[in-house]
Amino acid sequence: MYEFTAPFQNPSGSPIRELFKYLGEPGMISFAGGYPASDLFDVDGLQQAAARAYQDSNRCLQYGPTDGLPELKRELVNLMARRGVSCALNEMLVTTGSQQGLDLLLRVLVSPGDVVLTEQPAYPATLQALKLQQAKTVTVPVDAYGVDVDYLATLLASGMVTRPKLLYTVPTFANPTGATLTRERRIALLKLAVQYKFLIVEDDPYGDLRFSGEVVPSIVSLTTEVEGSRDWVVHFASLSKIVAPGLRVGWAIAPAEITRRCVIAKQTVDLCSAPWTQAIAAEYLADGALERHLPRIAAMYGRKCEALCNELREQLGDAIQFHQPEGGMFVWARIDGIDASELLKRAIDNKVMFVPGKAFFADKLDPASLRLSFAAPGLAEIQEGAKRLKRAYEAAFAAGIPKH
Amino acid sequence: MYEFTAPFQNPSGSPIRELFKYLGEPGMISFAGGYPASDLFDVDGLQQAAARAYQDSNRCLQYGPTDGLPELKRELVNLMARRGVSCALNEMLVTTGSQQGLDLLLRVLVSPGDVVLTEQPAYPATLQALKLQQAKTVTVPVDAYGVDVDYLATLLASGMVTRPKLLYTVPTFANPTGATLTRERRIALLKLAVQYKFLIVEDDPYGDLRFSGEVVPSIVSLTTEVEGSRDWVVHFASLSKIVAPGLRVGWAIAPAEITRRCVIAKQTVDLCSAPWTQAIAAEYLADGALERHLPRIAAMYGRKCEALCNELREQLGDAIQFHQPEGGMFVWARIDGIDASELLKRAIDNKVMFVPGKAFFADKLDPASLRLSFAAPGLAEIQEGAKRLKRAYEAAFAAGIPKH
Numbered sequence: 001m002y003e004f005t006a007p008f009q010n011p012s013g014s015p016i017r018e019l020f021k022y023l024g025e026p027g028m029i030s031f032a033g034g035y036p037a038s039d040l041f042d043v044d045g046l047q048q049a050a051a052r053a054y055q056d057s058n059r060c061l062q063y064g065p066t067d068g069l070p071e072l073k074r075e076l077v078n079l080m081a082r083r084g085v086s087c088a089l090n091e092m093l094v095t096t097g098s099q100q101g102l103d104l105l106l107r108v109l110v111s112p113g114d115v116v117l118t119e120q121p122a123y124p125a126t127l128q129a130l131k132l133q134q135a136k137t138v139t140v141p142v143d144a145y146g147v148d149v150d151y152l153a154t155l156l157a158s159g160m161v162t163r164p165k166l167l168y169t170v171p172t173f174a175n176p177t178g179a180t181l182t183r184e185r186r187i188a189l190l191k192l193a194v195q196y197k198f199l200i201v202e203d204d205p206y207g208d209l210r211f212s213g214e215v216v217p218s219i220v221s222l223t224t225e226v227e228g229s230r231d232w233v234v235h236f237a238s239l240s241k242i243v244a245p246g247l248r249v250g251w252a253i254a255p256a257e258i259t260r261r262c263v264i265a266k267q268t269v270d271l272c273s274a275p276w277t278q279a280i281a282a283e284y285l286a287d288g289a290l291e292r293h294l295p296r297i298a299a300m301y302g303r304k305c306e307a308l309c310n311e312l313r314e315q316l317g318d319a320i321q322f323h324q325p326e327g328g329m330f331v332w333a334r335i336d337g338i339d340a341s342e343l344l345k346r347a348i349d350n351k352v353m354f355v356p357g358k359a360f361f362a363d364k365l366d367p368a369s370l371r372l373s374f375a376a377p378g379l380a381e382i383q384e385g386a387k388r389l390k391r392a393y394e395a396a397f398a399a400g401i402p403k404h
Numbered sequence: 405m406y407e408f409t410a411p412f413q414n415p416s417g418s419p420i421r422e423l424f425k426y427l428g429e430p431g432m433i434s435f436a437g438g439y440p441a442s443d444l445f446d447v448d449g450l451q452q453a454a455a456r457a458y459q460d461s462n463r464c465l466q467y468g469p470t471d472g473l474p475e476l477k478r479e480l481v482n483l484m485a486r487r488g489v490s491c492a493l494n495e496m497l498v499t500t501g502s503q504q505g506l507d508l509l510l511r512v513l514v515s516p517g518d519v520v521l522t523e524q525p526a527y528p529a530t531l532q533a534l535k536l537q538q539a540k541t542v543t544v545p546v547d548a549y550g551v552d553v554d555y556l557a558t559l560l561a562s563g564m565v566t567r568p569k570l571l572y573t574v575p576t577f578a579n580p581t582g583a584t585l586t587r588e589r590r591i592a593l594l595k596l597a598v599q600y601k602f603l604i605v606e607d608d609p610y611g612d613l614r615f616s617g618e619v620v621p622s623i624v625s626l627t628t629e630v631e632g633s634r635d636w637v638v639h640f641a642s643l644s645k646i647v648a649p650g651l652r653v654g655w656a657i658a659p660a661e662i663t664r665r666c667v668i669a670k671q672t673v674d675l676c677s678a679p680w681t682q683a684i685a686a687e688y689l690a691d692g693a694l695e696r697h698l699p700r701i702a703a704m705y706g707r708k709c710e711a712l713c714n715e716l717r718e719q720l721g722d723a724i725q726f727h728q729p730e731g732g733m734f735v736w737a738r739i740d741g742i743d744a745s746e747l748l749k750r751a752i753d754n755k756v757m758f759v760p761g762k763a764f765f766a767d768k769l770d771p772a773s774l775r776l777s778f779a780a781p782g783l784a785e786i787q788e789g790a791k792r793l794k795r796a797y798e799a800a801f802a803a804g805i806p807k808h
Contacts, residue, residue: 035467038462043461058442058445245465246464267532268507270499273652274677276681277680
């Protein structure tokens, strides 16, 4: 019937969402999703916020401004101030999750064929968004301390990559690696951005979920230390991981002219994000409920992370390598000598799931890598899940799965 | 700082949203917005639906499926069945307002330079979306009975327009003209779509808002009468005008393969529309509240429309020409011998607003045209607003505003 054109000739959906079909199987333990823990939602606090929001029902029910409800924007400016970032109202745009912020930004900034840098391994929806926008994606490797800024400096100095439009990174508790970029690297990255005139796109959904170690300031907050760098940073944040994804409330902080263009694009994309959930979010933040509730989430994620890491070591010993993260939702691991996609099949047989690492690579993929999320399963499930992983690992080797 | 590229070199925002700055002026009467009447929202019914939805708080707070909450999709399938349209679940996608449906569709189907047909005058956000997607827009005129299908047939037969991807139309109570496409023209249009292999994009936010005359079946429901035509229709609908825009709940009905591609695009765009408001919408529909409440909205809009039309005739007599619509929210008028943009300046002086017609044209604009929305103002405001329009008209002539 219809003739489709690139980039939609033969689209494949998210490799992670493909795994959802197994989630419904009875007894399945999932380390696969990027979902926050449902049992840590502040159900009562959000119900009270919703009741307060509906006292002005028209604000909930009518169209809202494209850039976001003013009362929510004020609360988000205050929240960013507590995070050490000052921003003006015309530098902030409320989005349908931070995912929409990235989409709007790419549409405003990236033309087909433009060079875009991304850390690797990287959040798959970002790789997909770059593909949709027909960007020329160039990857920069990540180690245990975040994106390799020396590698990037050499790459840029070599002239092999010219005029990149932006670099995408999740510098704090990265998805998938859990790594946090050091302060020194952040400063070095800001200097490179000023020198080579590319935007640093700092995606920061997990920054508040720290359960150990010292706070590292966000890249956008460090722009005060590198002259001229504030013009070269776009910062995305979200309530999805710290309050609830069902609100679909994210926000972008960007130079005013970029923000203005994103707002104009958003007029065409959806007119405005849901005012009703924006109003609930504003009431929730105004009440201080986030500050009261967040420590509970971070503490429980810390316990879950520790349980997972301990049990992985206990069950798999030297066969598995990983760096224990200081926050966020993810452990990034390698099981040397195995193809994680093959391991996943045995894992599903054993009623446990994870995401094979290849989902996070645009090129040069590491087949032995995998991502384990500790956020959603309970402590007992985490322990049982690690035991099942061991059985899957043994079954995979017994079946003679070829080494990669 | 940043170098922007087309189509964002010098973007201008929505010409209607530009007028918002005057809305705050004390005593302003606005016929300008496309907002539904706030005082007709079913505040209690929606509060009850919200309470029921939150009984399963996890459904409200967690991520939802990209194509929409299953319980909402079932209700929307039932709603479409009551409107005479059968559709499968894999032919339906829930969107952040129907605006997002159009954006997703254009991204999936339209490459830069592709020919896209649109009725004219047309909804400005559609013209803007086509521009963003760098489509080659070709306009087809609209008269009092909707898009001129004979003109279109001649255009297509002439070979001057080849391989259009789609035709965009609001066939029922159009924005801005208020016109409804006749049943005969709908059938003829379906035959053209099959013959020339283009999609008819039927945008139907207002179809339920009929207050007089006979129901004309939607284009998608008439596909049963033209063989092979169902493959060539995409239908957009929304709760924004019949329940509340603040839910941001729209939906698209499209052939399964197009739907699949739109779902994949939406994974990248925003992962999912707000599950919380989707759950509220599902409860509202399941309860039958829409059927109970909708007649009140339609009846009041009928009274408002009649008040506006009567008062315009009373105040402006032969100077103003318009067709009284049978539903929807808009009266499309011409005031011969005047430039509506100039008239608007005098109107704002007199504390009344409308949208100059030029906002709705991609080419060949009619400067004497204007759009008046009767949905939001009250009956007394409508009468007073028409009186003020007359004063603005007299002031414009007294000031010697040049005829166009």
